[in-house]
Amino acid sequence: MxxxxxxxxxxxxxxxxxxxxxxxxxxxxxxxxxxxxxxxxxxxxxxxxxxxxxxxxxxxxxxxxxxxxxxxxxxxxxxxxxxxxxxxxxxxxxxxxxxxxxxxxxxxxxxxxxxxxxxxxxxxxxxxxxxxxxxxxxxxxxxxxxxxxxxxxxxxxxxxxxxxxxxxxxxxxxxxxxxxxxxxxxxxxxxxxxxxxxxYPEDLINAIEMLLDEKKSIISEKAEISKTAIIGKGVIIDDYAVIDDYAVIKGPAYIGKEVFVGNFSLIRDATSIERGAKIGAYCELTHTLVEPEAEIGSKSYLSYTVVGEKAKIGASVISSSFPARVVRGKVNKLGALISPEAEIRHGEILKPGTKI
CATH class of the missing domain: 3.90.550.10 (Spore Coat Polysaccharide Biosynthesis Protein SpsA; Chain A)
Structure with missing residues (x-):
């Protein structure tokens, strides 16, 4: 068939x-x-x-x-x-x-x-x-x-x-x-x-949550993880990823191939960082999807946000969220939707529901 x-x-x-x-x-x-x-x-x-x-x-x-x-x-x-x-x-x-x-x-x-x-x-x-x-x-x-x-x-x-x-x-x-x-x-x-x-954007975040649910931690032997980094439960780290000093990966989370996570950054709660993306120092990402080869500047905070392929987010960018739709009895939150190859200037504050 x-x-x-x-x-x-x-x-x-x-x-x-x-x-x-x-x-x-x-x-x-x-x-x-x-x-x-x-x-x-x-x-x-x-x-x-x-x-x-x-x-x-x-x-x-x-x-x-x-x-x-x-x-x-x-x-x-x-x-x-x-x-x-x-x-x-x-x-x-x-x-x-x-x-x-x-x-x-x-x-x-x-x-x-x-x-x-x-x-x-x-x-x-x-x-x-x-x-x-x-x-x-x-x-x-x-x-x-x-x-x-x-x-x-x-x-x-x-x-x-x-x-x-x-x-x-x-x-x-x-x-x-x-x-x-x-x-x-x-x-x-x-x-x-x-x-x-x-x-919709929030469906992507729900999909991450669903796919990571109850998964055990899988850490590639080919990944480079600092001895001072903290890796929690339910974390998947793929080949050739680099986790820098004092970074914290709190599951459920996925760190893709060749991803770089800068020092003192916190990645948590249903976040998926795809192949070749770069996360600067002192960032916090929660319920966020970062597509391949995107770059997040240092000291940025992203919540319920989708960052498109090869997008460039400046330093100290903030994207917060608010409740959007109710689907199958669950309240979905919405942060920002950032298109592939888009560029966000340093210090921008993205209102909930922003689409670029």
Whole structure:
């Protein structure tokens, strides 16, 4: 069976970050977002992928997937919208059934295993997972269940389609209407465990928290850690990272390959610092994502903030946060969203919700 991964959306909730960078190419814990769906489907036995993306996402996605030891084809989305992307993928797919998955979902691999197993054990041509959500959340559509009968709706339910499906390999005009025409044949399961749809900056922070949850400390022998540094529990430090004198890494946290953390800095509470990023001296980062090769000047404080690839943050920059949305019963905080290659001057104070 083949899988079609949709990774060409505009990423409107992450603008202006996504003007030049595809959302699915954001890195979390050393992996692009799209990797999490591919790895999950690979564990479920799927090894043949069609990736529908944009020109701005193609090269990074291709480089990433080549590391995953799967067969794949990348195509550029030609038709507009989600329905158009699905049609573009189906035109290249083979076989009677396909897995259709969105590349911006971060979930445990067992989520995808459950999807494929439901298909294999029931023989159903149409399988959809459902996730409990807050009223009104309908990224991929909502579903009502009454006496084991399912109906796809736009409002009035707290069960959302979870962004991964098994469907017949056939064309249609509108995906959600298509599912409704097949509702008598749909099999579903409710996924009540961890699941994040990456749509907004705060979703990225939640994904870090989810992925680091209950992980044991892993310290690479190739990392260079000062004898005076303090490394707490639940910390992952990757190859060739450098932790300078008296720095404190308090888990859960991820320090990526070739990252530098300056002396007396504090990295804590669901923070992920990606490959080659540099953190100056006397900084404090909490609930923050720092993308590859970004630089944070000394004495800066960042909270619930996303720093884009190759961005440069001056010294003594402050980014605080405030409560934003409530998703699946959790209050999400929002700091700043700093786009790739952006530059922030020394001493800037970024108000909560700042987008640069």
């Amino acid at each position: 083949q899988a079609i991964i949709l990774a060409g959306g505009k990423g409107e909730g992450l603008l202006p970050y996504t003007e030049k960078y595809q959302k699915e190419t954001i890195s979390i814990l050393g992996n692009l977002i799209i990797s999490y769906s591919i790895k999950g489907l690979k564990k479920a036995g799927i090894n043949d992928f069609i990736i529908v993306t944009s020109e701005k996402g193609k090269s990074k996605i291709e480089e990433e997937i080549e590391k995953l030891n799967v067969s794949f084809e990348i195509i550029i989305q030609k038709r507009e919208g989600i329905n158009g992307a699905i049609k573009d993928g189906l035109e290249r797919a083979s076989g009677s059934n396909v897995v259709l998955a969105f590349g911006d979902i971060v979930a445990p691999e067992d989520f995808y295993v459950s999807l494929v197993n439901t298909h294999l054990t029931t023989g159903a041509d149409y399988v959809i997972p459902l996730v409990p959500v807050s009223e009104g959340v309908n990224t991929y559509g909502l579903a009502k269940i009454e006496k084991d009968k399912i109906e796809i709706v736009k409002t009035g339910s707290t069960l959302a389609l979870a962004g991964a499906y098994i469907i017949r390999n056939e064309m249609f005009d509108d995906f959600l209407e298509y599912l409704n025409t097949r509702k008598e044949m749909l099999k579903y399961f409710v996924w009540s465990e961890k699941w994040i749809d990456i749509g």
